[in-house]
Amino acid sequence: HAAECLATAATTLSDAARAAAESLAIEPISIGISDSVEASITHDLAHEAPALPPLSSILLHPVSESGVTPDEPDKGNAQSHENTGGKDISEVSVAIQRSPLRTQDVEEERWLVNCDIKNELVPLAQTSEQSGETEETSSINIEVAREVMTEVLPADSDLNDVISLEKAPNVAAMMDSTLGELANIRGMEQVIDPKQSYRILVENELDVLLTVCALIGQNQRVICYMPSGTPPLSFYKPLIEAATGVVAYFPERMSPTRRDAAYKRTLEASNSVALVPGTILPDILMEGENTWVIHVGCPPSYEKYVSRFKKHRAQNNVIVAYSGDLELYTLRPSLMDITQIWPGRDSLDASIDKLRRVFDDSLTKISDELKEKVYADWIQTHSVYGPRYVKAWDPIKLVEQANRYLVHILLYRYKDLVSNTLESKILPRVSWGFVTQNSLEPTYEAGVLQVKDRDSGPNHISSLPQADVKSSAAASTRVFTPTTGRTASILSTQTSTDTKAKVPGKDSNAQIPSAEADFKPASGHTYLPIEEEFDAIPLIGFMAEKYDKVICFLEGHGSLRHYQKLFKKILPSAQVIAPEAISSDQANNDAASRFVNTSSRSMLLLTYSTTNLPSMLRESKVGYCIYWGFHLPVKQAKKHRGQLTCSSSAIIITKSQQAELKKQSADITEHANARTLLDLGPRSPLWPMRNTTVSILMTEEAAVKGLYVNRIYGLGTVSRAERSAQEVLRMANRYSAKVLLRGDLEDGSEQFPPVAGRLPVPRTVVDRFQLQPAVTEGLAIIG
Incomplete structure (x- = not known):
């Protein structure tokens, strides 16, 4: 031998x-x-x-x-x-x-x-x-x-x-x-432990997406968690397909149930890649050979990462991240503790080198319009309320990092680069209303943030190319809405008593759009329809400004003090009063007494489930009553008529509640000027109040969290046999994302998407209402 x-x-x-x-x-x-x-x-x-x-x-x-x-x-x-x-x-x-x-x-x-x-x-x-x-x-x-x-x-x-x-x-x-010479990374599968998570750290941020493409081979079923919301996936899809030859898929504008079903159908076949926003957890089981879950970027949440690992049960679980990002996130336990180094790194590098030219060519061919969608979403996800928030960045640093990522990683306007530098004037631009609302003026003054239309409001649809306005409304409102770090505490609040629109560079006495001047109060018992659930709070504030004495009937005894904090900021010129104790007739009487006896403009907050109103409310005239709740409060509103001296009232309802309202009451008609309030653009009478509400929701952290938790309380009191833990948190998350603008993008509205990430739920609430199964699925964050 x-x-x-x-x-x-x-x-x-x-x-x-x-x-x-x-x-x-x-x-x-x-x-x-x-x-x-x-x-x-x-x-x-x-x-x-x-x-x-x-x-x-x-x-x-x-x-x-x-x-x-x-x-x-x-x-x-x-x-x-x-x-x-x-x-x-x-x-x-x-x-x-x-x-x-x-x-x-x-x-x-x-x-x-x-x-x-x-x-x-x-x-x-x-x-x-x-x-x-x-x-x-x-x-x-x-x-x-x-x-x-x-x-x-x-x-x-x-x-x-x-x-x-x-x-x-x-x-x-x-x-x-x-692996270096194998056309498919699949040869590694026999030495991969499905119960172990692996990491691939690259020294050059340019190589993150390239490495992901190198991992994707033939006959694989892959879930790719992208560090973004849904709109940027329209950029990642053609890039991955061109570099790998494998079809990538992501659903658009679907309910969670339909979305998960679509993902499952896609992953039934080999050669399939499901692109998933990093903010959601689809219900997909990935057991079987050659199944992959790839996380792009450092996972900012340990709990969410573990939930995905357990949910999918893929054969290969890999995190691909830029090594320079490790210090930005304080993950506990650390990424190094929960992962092992990916076997065969040298061989993977050889595959990366072979793929580099194809990848670079594909990246340069993708339109700048799609890259702008990534830029917009990148700023939101890294901002103060975003899921990838970086505490060390102030507003200027945040936008500078976004600009660098867009130009040097995504190769935006790469043909215009001169000495590896891109002139700031050709970077994507945002609206001035958006800048002022979020106290991003320092970034504008420093020249790192560009403004396109100084008259546009915070949803700044005009910031996008005209062709993208309709299809990308959600993305357009998402660009710079949240503030970052230190600016959150100094965010200037717009006074809702102002009747003038203040636009930099123009006369501060310029009149706001004429639609508000055309809005007239109406007597009688009416309803006010809203297209977007977010509009409920701005609409209450808008109507409260029209009267000296207003009673607002809301849902949930425990929520009143949190709504009180919000409306005190939204209506700074009014005295906002709420009972100091929950479910207490004496507390209701004391609050009503203060409300009646104050000589200034005032608003009283009560629950619409209150059966017997304080008698003094019948003795004093009330200018207006507003009802808003998750359940249609028609019966309560009718019962209260005999207990109040109030000739005008309105119930705020959604589209889905209109048919039910007509069945329950024929004498409640639509407000004569209701249609003028449905305009979602800057000429709407609600536009200034929307701006103010967004600003307050961003700064009143405790109040917003209190409303979210109280919503869980209200939903959780129903037995788990009747309403599952998952359904409790899904309903609460939709309320939070659509009304409070806190949560995952998929739970929110396309027109007014969340400006911040999901709020935490106290452990005591999870235990009390047996919500752990939903937490395990990633529907809540413990905190």
């Missing part, structure tokens, strides 16, 4: 090596295939090419440094090596060190290489004795016994270009190198 290594692996031998080999006693090479007996084959190395094993996918991993030994510990089962990726055995040159050849010094090592019939690499195992068992026909066992001979080679040996074949590498190291 002395020259078996030379016989099976050498591709080039010098004349001197051949001569040396001829002088040795050559023994037969034993190859065991299934049940076949050993066949002795005598090779004349001087005239015959070395015999190769029958499978071309048996790979060797040459050791680059003699100091590395087979039993050297493998760090995290994925140690990185300096040599190039492993080659097919037919391409490997046998190397012989130039050390004295002494036939008496023979070191024999046996390695068993198992390859299945499909030429797929499976784990290697070192063995000291030959197995006597019969192998199944699905695999071929090739036992290679080699001798390292030490006898001086002739001085004219031409083996300068061959690699030293020292001791065989350790198992994990050998597996690492094999």
